Amino acid sequence: PERSADKAARKADRAQxxxxxxxxxxxxxxxxxxADTLERKLAGWQAEKDGLDARLADPALYADSGKALLAxxxxxxAELAAGMEAAELxxxxxxxxLDALDAGVSD
Structure with missing residues (x-):
């Protein structure tokens, strides 16, 4: 009887x-x-930002004829940077x- 009670208790512990x-x-x-979705979005936005940065590095853009495009x-x-900052936060x-959940398990 005692063995079966121990066995039942162990089984209940495993189930719990x-x-x-x-x-x-x-x-x-x-x-x-x-997190995965955010990482994919951030990677895409980073590529878009790199493209914008490359375009903004063109000196011709800063001539009078390029002012509208520059703006x-x-x-x-700026919009991209704001979106990226919000996504990173x-x-x-x-x-x-996730860390809090993991810490709760190890306690």
């Missing part, structure tokens, strides 16, 4: 541990997906949440 692992995976999954490119660059928040 498995349920906790599944709950953590369920909590991590959307965060991991969001447009500078506006695009969100990426940090997501990773902090």
């Amino acid at each position: 541990a498995a349920a906790e692992r599944q709950a953590q995976l369920a909590a991590r999954r959307p965060l991991l997906k969001e 447009d490119l500078l506006k695009q660059q 969100r990426w940090l928040e997501v990773h902090e949440a």
